[in-house]
Amino acid sequence: MSRLLTDDEVTTQLEGLPGWSREGDAIVATIEAPDFPAAIRLVAAAADEAEQMNHHPDIDIRWRTTSWLLTTHDAGGLTQLDIELAHRISAAARAEGATPGG
Structure with a gap:
């Protein structure tokens, strides 16, 4: 099992993750894709990364807006699994021309 991050560690690591913020025991982001197919490609790319890590996010898709919640249940x-997956999701979003917000 992965070690829980301290509050200071979470705060420091979130500085390198634009668009991500803490909500209780999770980190969350809303990412806006250029269009619906790009949003689906983002989710598919993130799913591949999550499967490789055996660490799966909660995802909500509304047209071209995707919402993400990461925690280690x-x-x-x-x-650190949550931080790493957030970096991978952010990279996949950039590859699709998606941006934080929504």
Whole structure:
């Protein structure tokens, strides 16, 4: 099991993740894709990354807006897995021309 991050570690790591913020024991982001097909490609790319990591996000898709929630359920909060997956989701978003916000 991954180690829980301290509050200071979470705050520091979020500085390198534009568009991501903390909500309790999770980090969240809303990412706006240029169009619906790009949003679906983003979700598919993130799903591939999540499967490789065996760490799966909660995702909501509304037209071209995707909402993401990451937490490590079995650890009871935020771990480095959540930070790493957020970086991978952000990279996939950039590749699709998607931006934080929505």
